[in-house]
Amino acid sequence: MRSALVIGTGLIGTSSALALAARGVTVHLRDHDPEQARTAAVLGAGTDEEPEGPVDLVIVAVPPAHVAAGLADAMRRGLGRGYLDVASVKGGPRRELEALGLDPAHLSRYIGTHPMSGREKSGPLAATGDLFEGRPWVLTPTRDTDTEVLNLALELVSHCRAVPVVMDADGHDRAVALVSHMPHLVSNLVAARLEHAEEAAVRLCGQGIRDVTRIAASDPGMWIDILSANPGPVADLLSEVATDLDETVRALRALQSSDEAKRREGVHGIQDVLRRGNAGQVRVPGKHGSAPRAYETVAVLISDQPGQLARIFADAGMAGVNIEDVRIEHATGQQAGLVQLMVEQKAAPVLSAALRERGWTIRQ
Structure with missing residues (x-):
């Protein structure tokens, strides 16, 4: 890869551009807000000047709702040899792109990807060239994906020092709903309890509540875009969480009862949810993605x-x-x-x- 065009100079787009530019790739930057592209250029992510001809790789780093339109426009204008996006959902944008009636040859030059990394802050000023280092970067090729495009995507992942992971697009969307989108909403629900809490109570916040609510500081506008593109799997998971919450509430109410039998049922219910939580937590990968270890x-x-x-x-x-x-x-x-x-x-x-x-x- 000698040249790239990054469309969308937010956190992810600028961070990938910084990584490519640091490794000698000529990077061109484009954004619907020219000032944001200029900011990314000043940071060393590339140039906001238009490329003179097709680049090796076009990276579309825009919100999920705009991915298909951005890709289609770039393909019809012949801006690159290969095209990929970095949105956090993959199935919907792919289907939207197919529905736009593009030539199959265009579609073969595209691969959906998703770097599993981010920050609570957004925009080019939050970007860093090492944002993806050591993090999974999901690739969702189909049987029609051109080998050259897959290799370009792998080269991008290598330049960003990320770890490539190949998945099916819809399988990816179910997975990120479980490990990212649903937890984000749960974090916000917990943090919302603090909005009108008494100051004396809030002052008691320790590391536990900080850990649970950390991601609730993310930009709401960005998350509306993400959740709007993957609502079904997230709603299914939240429905399961809601069922667990109802059962947990009933168990806690039973602990208040003077009836010893009900109290025992309550204890059993709380023990069950805590046990299941322990069983799930130990499955979270440990250091460097290895099996978790007890320290x-x-x-x-x-x-x-x-x-x-x-x-x-x-x-x-x-x-x-x-x-x-x-x-x-x-x-x-x-x-x-x-x-x-x-x-x-x-x-x-x-x-x-x-x-x-x-x-x-x-x-x-």
């Missing part, structure tokens, strides 16, 4: 001062312990917090002893 947590009290995290990591390194993961829980009303260091179980006592020896306070 021991070493909690260290730190002050909110420059260099504290660097000191902890340096001291852990001197102790010969690899930090597998890390979380920070900030104390309410104090300039302090807990750093939770996840390590191999056998390394936990070694790390705790080493950090205590170096003056750190360990919380059990």
